[in-house]
Amino acid sequence: xxxxxxxxxxxxxxxxxxxxxxxxxxxxxxxxxxxxxxxxxxxxxxxxxxxxxxxxxxxxxxxxxxxxxxxxxxxxxxxxxxxxxxxxxxxxxxxxxxxxxxxxxxxxxxxxxxxxxxxxxxxxxxxxxxxxxxxxxxxxxxxxxxxxxxxxxxxxxxxxxxxxxxxxxxxxxxxxxxxxxxxxxxxxxxxxxxxxxxxxxxxxxxxxxxxxxxxxxxxxxxxxxxxxxxxxxxxxxxxxxxxxxxxxxxxxxxxxxxxxxxxxxxxxxxxxxxxxxxxxxxxxxxxxxxxxxxxxxxxxxxxxxxxxxxxxxxxxxxxxxxxxxxxxxxxxxxxxxxxxxxxxxxxxxxxxxxxxxxxxxxxxxxxxxxxxxxxxxxxxxxxxxxxxxxxxxxxxxxxxxxxxxxxx
Amino acid sequence: xxxxxxxxxxxxxxxxxxxxxxxxxxxxxxxxxxxxxxxxxxxxxxxxxxxxxxxxxxxxxxxxxxxxxxxxxxxxxxxxxxxxxxxxxxxxxxxxxxxxxxxxxxxxxxxxxxxxxxxxxxxxxxxxxxxxxxxxxxxxxxxxxxxxxxxxxxxxxxxxxxxxxxxxxxxxxxxxxxxxxxxxxxxxxxxxxxxxxxxxxxxxxxxxxxxxxxxxxxxxxxxxxxxxxxxxxxxxxxxxxxxxxxxxxxxxxxxxxxxxxxxxxxxxxxxxxxxxxxxxxxxxxxxxxxxxxxxxxxxxxxxxxxxxxxxxxxxxxxxxxxxxxxxxxxxxxxxxxxxxxxxxxxxxxxxxxxxxxxxxxxxxxxxxxxxxxxxxxxxxxxxxxxxxxxxxxxxxxxxxxxxxxxxxxxxxxxxxxxxxxxxxxxxxxxxxxxxxxxxxxxxxxxxxxxxxxxxxxxxxxxxxxxxxxxxxxxxxxxxxx
Numbered sequence: 001x002x003x004x005x006x007x008x009x010x011x012x013x014x015x016x017x018x019x020x021x022x023x024x025x026x027x028x029x030x031x032x033x034x035x036x037x038x039x040x041x042x043x044x045x046x047x048x049x050x051x052x053x054x055x056x057x058x059x060x061x062x063x064x065x066x067x068x069x070x071x072x073x074x075x076x077x078x079x080x081x082x083x084x085x086x087x088x089x090x091x092x093x094x095x096x097x098x099x100x101x102x103x104x105x106x107x108x109x110x111x112x113x114x115x116x117x118x119x120x121x122x123x124x125x126x127x128x129x130x131x132x133x134x135x136x137x138x139x140x141x142x143x144x145x146x147x148x149x150x151x152x153x154x155x156x157x158x159x160x161x162x163x164x165x166x167x168x169x170x171x172x173x174x175x176x177x178x179x180x181x182x183x184x185x186x187x188x189x190x191x192x193x194x195x196x197x198x199x200x201x202x203x204x205x206x207x208x209x210x211x212x213x214x215x216x217x218x219x220x221x222x223x224x225x226x227x228x229x230x231x232x233x234x235x236x237x238x239x240x241x242x243x244x245x246x247x248x249x250x251x252x253x254x255x256x257x258x259x260x261x262x263x264x265x266x267x268x269x270x271x272x273x274x275x276x277x278x279x280x281x282x283x284x285x286x287x288x289x290x291x292x293x294x295x296x297x298x299x300x301x302x303x304x305x306x307x308x309x310x311x312x313x314x315x316x317x318x319x320x321x322x323x324x325x326x327x328x329x330x331x332x333x334x335x336x337x338x339x340x341x342x343x344x345x346x347x348x349x350x351x352x353x354x355x356x357x358x359x360x361x362x363x364x365x366x367x368x369x370x371x372x373x374x375x376x377x378x379x380x381x382x383x384x385x386x387x388x389x390x391x392x393x394x395x396x397x398x399x400x401x402x403x404x405x406x407x408x
Numbered sequence: 409x410x411x412x413x414x415x416x417x418x419x420x421x422x423x424x425x426x427x428x429x430x431x432x433x434x435x436x437x438x439x440x441x442x443x444x445x446x447x448x449x450x451x452x453x454x455x456x457x458x459x460x461x462x463x464x465x466x467x468x469x470x471x472x473x474x475x476x477x478x479x480x481x482x483x484x485x486x487x488x489x490x491x492x493x494x495x496x497x498x499x500x501x502x503x504x505x506x507x508x509x510x511x512x513x514x515x516x517x518x519x520x521x522x523x524x525x526x527x528x529x530x531x532x533x534x535x536x537x538x539x540x541x542x543x544x545x546x547x548x549x550x551x552x553x554x555x556x557x558x559x560x561x562x563x564x565x566x567x568x569x570x571x572x573x574x575x576x577x578x579x580x581x582x583x584x585x586x587x588x589x590x591x592x593x594x595x596x597x598x599x600x601x602x603x604x605x606x607x608x609x610x611x612x613x614x615x616x617x618x619x620x621x622x623x624x625x626x627x628x629x630x631x632x633x634x635x636x637x638x639x640x641x642x643x644x645x646x647x648x649x650x651x652x653x654x655x656x657x658x659x660x661x662x663x664x665x666x667x668x669x670x671x672x673x674x675x676x677x678x679x680x681x682x683x684x685x686x687x688x689x690x691x692x693x694x695x696x697x698x699x700x701x702x703x704x705x706x707x708x709x710x711x712x713x714x715x716x717x718x719x720x721x722x723x724x725x726x727x728x729x730x731x732x733x734x735x736x737x738x739x740x741x742x743x744x745x746x747x748x749x750x751x752x753x754x755x756x757x758x759x760x761x762x763x764x765x766x767x768x769x770x771x772x773x774x775x776x777x778x779x780x781x782x783x784x785x786x787x788x789x790x791x792x793x794x795x796x797x798x799x800x801x802x803x804x805x806x807x808x809x810x811x812x813x814x815x816x817x818x819x820x821x822x823x824x825x826x827x828x829x830x831x832x833x834x835x836x837x838x839x840x841x842x843x844x845x846x847x848x849x850x851x852x853x854x855x856x857x858x859x860x861x862x863x864x865x866x867x868x869x870x871x872x873x874x875x876x877x878x879x880x881x882x883x884x885x886x887x888x889x
Contacts, residue, residue, distance in 0.1 A: 003879060074710075078415065133734040178417055190772070201721055206732075217733045219666035219725050252882055263510075274644060278668040285656045286663055290735075395878050402415050404882045408512070 004251045006391040010384045011247070018381035025374020032367045045115030045357050050368055051104050052116075053353035056208055057229070057346055058375045059097040059151070060200065064233025066091035066158040067196055070189035073161075076182070078402030079260060081394060082252035086240045088165055089386035090233075091158045093379055098151035105208060109143055115357050117143075119214040130215055138211055146207060150199040157192035164188060168394035178398035200226050212356035216294045220279040225352075227275050231268035231314075232345040235338035237261055240383065242331050242338075249392055252400070255329045256408045262328035263408075265341060269318035272345075276311070298355050302362050306351045313344030346372065414861050416874045419703040421514055421862035426698070428856050435852050436598055438694050443845055446693065454837035461831005464824040465540050473543045476825045481816035482807055486825045487541045489798040490832060493678070494534035495576065495650055496671075496794060499643060500679025501527025502583050505590070506639040509632065514862055517854040518704045522690060523683045524587040525847070529839040530682070531580045533832040538572070540828070568652035575649040579642045586635045589628065592618050593853040644668075647675040654801060661741035661805035664729065670722035674794060677715035677764070680708050681790035686840065688784045690849055699850050702778050709777040712790060716768035719797075723765060737810065745804040752818055753804045756796050763793020 029051075036047035065087035072080050080087070108116045118124050118131075119138040125131045131138065164185055167174035173181045205222040238261045244250045245258075283291045298307050317340055327333045354363055394400060422431070443451075468475045478485050501523040508516040542548055551573050553563045563570050595615035602608035618624060651671035654662035684705065691700040730742025746757040767789055770776045777783070808815045821829075843849070860866050873881065 004882070076418070130734045134732055137728075137732060178415075182417055197717065197721055202725055202728075217729055219664045219722075219729050220669075221665075222725075223666065223669060270641075274648075275669060278648065279665040282652075282655050282663070282665050282667070286658050288658065288663075393878075398417055399415055400878045401413060401873065401876075401881050404878065405413055405885055 004393065005249050006393055006395075008244070008249055008384070008387045008392055010388050014380065014384055018377045018384070021373045021377025022381065023377075025370055025372075025377055028367055028370020029374065032370070036367065041113055042115050042358070044111075045113050046354070046363050047367075048104065048108055048111075048113065048116060049354055049357040050363070050371055052101075052108060053349045054346075054368075054371045054375050055097060055101040055104050056353075057232075057349040058379065059094060059101045060225075060229035061232045061236060061342070061345075062090050062093040062097055062379070063154050063158075063196075063200070064230045065237060066094065066154070066161065066192060067200075067230065068233060068237065069161060070192045070196070073185050073189035074193065078399035079257060079406040081397045081400040081403035082406070083237075083241050083244075083250055083257055084165065084394065084397075085387065085390060085392050086244065086250075087237050088162050088390075089383045090236060090240065090379075091162070092386040093382050094151070094158055095155040096378065096382055097375070098155060102147055102151055105147055106144060109140055117211060117214075119211060134214065138207075138214060143207055146203065150204050153195050154192075154199070157188065157195060160188050161185075161192060165394055165397075166390065168397040168400075169391050171396050173396055182398055200229070209352055209356075212353060213294055215290065218279055218283070218291070218294070220275060224272070224275040224279055227268060227272040228345045228348055231265060231272055232342045234261055234264040234268060235341040238265060238334055238338045239342075240387075242335050244387075244392070246331070252393060252404045254406070256406050257403075258331075258334060259325070259328045259408045260406075262322060262334050262337075265334075265337065266318055266322040266328065269314060269322070269341065273311070273315040276315075297359050298351060302360060303351055303355050306347060306362065306364070310344065310348050310351060313340055314348065317344075412861050412866075413870055413873055414867065416867065416871060418862070419701065420864035420867050421518060421701065421703065421858050422855060423698040423701060423864045425865040426859060426863055428859070431855050431859065432597060432601075432852055434696065434698070435848050435850050435855070436594075436601060438844075439598060439846060439848065440601070440603075444693070447841065447845065451838070451841040454834050454841055457830050457834030458838050459831075459834070460827050461829075461834050464827030464831055465536075467824045468540060468828070469545060473541070475822060477819060477822045479816055479819070481809060481814050482803060482819045484802050484806065485819055486799075486821045486829060487537045489795065489802055490829050491534050491537035491541075492650055492798040492802075493791075493795050494530050494537070494832065494836075495646065496675035496678045496798075497682045497791070498527045498530035498534060498579075498583075498679065499647060499672070499675035500683050501525070502579070502586065502639045502643050503676055503679065504683070505586055506636040506643060509636045510640060513707075514858045515704050515707050517851060517858050518700045519683060519687055519708070519850075520854065521587075521590065521847075521851040522687060522843075522849050523679075524583065524590070525843045525849075526682060526686060526840065527583050527679070528580070528587060529836045529843075530679075531576065531583065532839070533836050535576065535580075536828075536832060536835070538569075568649060568656050571649045572653060575642075575646050579639075579646045582635060582639045582642055586632075586639060589631055589635065590851055590854070591847060592616055593620065593624075593628065594848045594851065596620065597852055598848070643676075644672050647671040654805075659805050659809070660735070660737040661726075661730075661746070661801065664726055666722050666725055670719060673715045673718040673722065674764075674797060677712060677719055677768075678791055678794035680711045680715070681787040681794070684708055684712070684783055684787035685791070688780060688787070690844065694844075694849065696850060699855060705780070705783055706774070706777045709771045709783060709786075712786070713768050713771035716764055716790070720765035723761065740808075741805055745808060746800060753800070753807070756800045757804065760793050760796035760800050763789050764797060767793075 032047055032050075036043045038044075069080070069084060069087050069091070109120045112121045114121060114124065117138075119134065120140055120143075125135055164174075164181075167176070167181065176184060200222070202222050205225045209225070210217065210221045238258065241250065241253055241258060241261065245253065280295065283295060297303060318337060321333065321337055322328055327337075350364060350368065397403075424430075426434075476485070476487070478487075501520070504516050504523045505520045508520075539545060539548055550558075550561070551563060551570065553565075553570075556562075592615050595611050596618035599608055599611035599615050602611060648668040648671065651667035655664060655667040657663055687700050688705070691697050727742050727747060730738045733739070745751055745753060748754050749758055767786060770782065770786065803819060806816075807819060
């Protein structure tokens with residue numbers, strides 16, 4: 001009986017790629033710092049904003065992996081057991097990307113750049129009755145504390161989930177019975193999810209992104225962005241699963257598992273569109289100045305192309321391409337779609353953040369891709385490290401056998 | 409070794425040592441027996457309520473909308489509240505049969521039939537309210553867009569009220585098809601067991617000549633998947649469009665972008681509560697505790713605490729934005745007309761918060777999720793809360809509009825408004841009693857489908873696999889193919 005390959009060894013090629021991508025990112029950052037970061041306030045804002053949307057996006061996409069684990073845990077789903085070490089590994093990036101996010105956001109808020117968080121400038125707030133009215137929420141102190149708490153607790157609760165999962169590597173299950181182990185999992189997952197609801201499901205996107213247009217508001221905003229990062233998170237899990245399968249790991253995860261992950265990509269692409277439509281249509285329909293101001297330059301101004309590209313990539317493509325059963329089980333197509341979905345939602349984050357910072361011209365260019373390459377590089381490096389640090393299969397997970405025979 | 413394995417940590421979905429025949433016996437027997445006294449009492453009460461409703465509608469049609477206490481400011485009151493409430497309830501059935509089917513949730517088999525039936529009846533009740541609210545109901549056909557001789561009088565395609573007509577009628581049609589196609593094999597079972605000629609004949613017609621051949625099953629299964637695929641977006645679209653009725657307007661408290669998903673979550677929430685209320689009674693009266701187990705009830709309570717919390721986040725988001733927007737009209741609606749307990753309708757807002765957000769949190773406790781009394785009580789509380797929600801949304805937003813001169817006096821319903829609402833209960837329960845008498849309340853064929861994986865005695869047989877090493881198990885499975 002040939003035993004399964006439990007230990008991931010990072011291929012040297014992968015390391016090279018990760019270093020190269022990080023290198024490109026660092027060089028871009030350095031060039032950007034001198035060409036943009038030292039210029040006018042607006043140039044500085046573009047420089048910082050570009051790093052900002054990248055780091056927020058990657059933090060939340062990696063955090064979506066932990067959300068996936070916790071949600072499936074609460075639902076008593078058995079099927080993810082065979083590949084759950086992949087989302088676990090991706091979620092280890094939350095503290096790393098989260099720290100970068102905190103540094104960038106706190107720099108943005110304490111540097112008082114008028115093109116980013118203009119509510120952080122006292123003299124502006126003093127002359128703006130609306131901002132003054134909001135200052136109970138939009139203030140530097142609350143922003144700092146809440147952001148620290150958000151990242152800190154996502155990381156902590158995520159760590160607790162992973163720690164528990166490691167116990168399934170050992171037959172003793174940390175001294176628990178299978179039932180106790182599952183119960184402990186649900187308790188920890190629930191804690192994460194409650195905090196997730198209070199942050200990603202509501203406040204965090206208001207603070208970090210919606211407040212860039214401090215006068216504008218939309219109750220849908222956070223749910224919409226949650227959908228964006230969740231579907232990208234599923235795509236990222238699919239990419240890693242396919243990579244590991246191609247390298248001969250993850251024997252228990254089959255086409256059936258991939259099919260189900262791709263179903264999530266398909267379904268939540270539609271769900272994202274549903275939320276997109278609900279937000280956009282209601283604002284368009286009532287045509288009130290204080291609401292449509294957000295979309296004005298995005299739909300009719302310089303961002304028009306990106307606005308429609310966003311819909312094509314994130315809705316039309318997944319619906320058409322992922323509709324068929326066979327395409328959800330095809331490595332090439334799922335890889336293609338996963339890359340496309342991640343790229344599409346990255347573009348969505350781009351237009352949400354940069355569309356508010358640089359309203360008059362689209363800045364998308366080498367710098368954006370340079371910074372993106374840094375985050376992709378760090379992600380590859382970090383996730384592969386995390387994968388190599390643990391057995392790939394939680395051998396004694398009570399639901400592993402269900403996952404092995406999973407049939408979609 | 410077969411592929412049939414399920415973790416012992418999961419509770420059985422069917423208790424007892426059941427065979428296929430036993431399942432048929434247990435579920436079909438109530439149809440063949442004479443209804444109990446309790447059934448007659450319940451049925452007559454329902455019919456009485458229905459008749460009272462019919463009389464209330466007769467008053468309204470004969471004398472006009474003036475029979476209700478609506479006025480120019482509060483143009484929507486109990487009628488539209490009840491409409492949205494019933495439509496919301498009609499969401500659980502299709503969610504259970506479609507979305508849970510796509511998610512491969514085995515526990516849906518115990519409750520899907522009754523939930524689907526409930527959905528259809530609830531949508532029928534919901535439909536009454538906008539129809540009779542038209543006043544001149546004989547003009548109701550005006551909502552149909554067809555070339556006509558009424559000149560410029562044409563439906564308004566820009567109006568979400570018209571989208572409602574399409575959304576709800578589509579939803580009703582697909583739900584009905586879904587429910588009926590599931591019933592066909594079960595009708596055939598009743599037909600094959602029939603002892604009287606009449607029963608054989610009637611169930612024979614109803615089952616469309618079903619023989620149970622492989623071909624029939626094959627088509628049946630693909631039809632189920634197609635219908636599930638069709639109804640999944642419908643589950644979301646119906647309440648989305650109902651929410652558009654409000655959200656497309658510029659009324660404070662209505663115009664908010666989170667409405668569509670939050671309405672859907674609320675609908676699922678109230679639908680599941682109604683399924684709980686009904687199933688707790690049905691399982692007891694028909695002695696079906698082996699099929700609708702505590703596990704089923706617990707699972708539904710989990711859905712209730714989940715959707716209740718989602719709705720809670722939405723309420724708080726709205727309330728927060730009422731302040732954050734710094735829009736004085738939004739602020740007035742949310743912080744004065746609603747959240748202020750001492751404002752005229754403040755009681756309804758706090759009733760809603762208490763019933764929908766606070767009280768379902770009790771279901772974080774497993775003990776409470778598995779307590780029948782608590783579950784039944786909570787299922788009623790949730791539906792009271794969801795009624796309040798619609799009342800809060802409708803009345804507290806419009807009773808004081810932009811012009812203080814048109815502010816309304818306190819609105820309370822007339823006897824005939826209440827009568828209409830009671831009548832809708834009559835319609836709902838009359839249908840449900842008839843359903844429970846003449847149709848299998850649990851999907852016999854679907855229970856058989858999960859029996860050999862999740863039935864208690866079958867699970868006992870797989871106990872030996874539980875301690876097997878995963879690697880060895882995986883190896884054996886790979887060779888079993």
